[in-house]
Amino acid sequence: MRRDVFQAIADPTRRAIIALLAGQTMNLNAVADQFDISRPAISKHIKILTECGLIQIKQQGRERYCEPKLEKLAEVSAFVEQYRQFWTAKLDALDKFLSDELNQS
Template sequence: MNLRRDVFQAIADPTRRAILMLVATKAMTAGAIAANFDTARPTVSKHLQILTTCELLEQEYNGREIYYHFNPEKMKEVSDFIEPFRKMWDNRFNKLESIMRSRHSKK
């Protein structure tokens, strides 16, 4: 059974988040990525497959090697989803800070 995955399912896993952090600065091969983890290479390959399916990573073929690139445009889905929550919490913290300042200045 082939389950449809989305970026939120993909980034839910700590290993996949670590992979994204690795390739965010430079393209890497599967072997180079796997060398950073204490897990079997097929396990890392499965994570790469999920990240590629969700379009968080893009593949570039260079001869026999496949290089994985981070796709920042796809992360925009996550950013767009989180933005209203960030604004809400910023407003709440600003209100709390205002209350704390007004109480402090009354002393």
């Protein structure tokens, strides 16, 4: 199955994992310890984040570490930005309309 960054951020647990890893590289057990769900469930979320290219797993000895690769979030930012510009223009027009209406009263 082909996954994209939007699938990764669609789930609140995956967003929490991204936020957790954004500040530091952690081993899989340390990530799992931060959540009240099963380790297999965390592994599934980690797998999806890896398939989406938001994290990379690196083996160091017996440990597996999750390293953030957050460059892909730029896709989300670009997508949201186009709508921010659209709504900013609409809200600015509404503000002008309401100001004009109040000034005419």
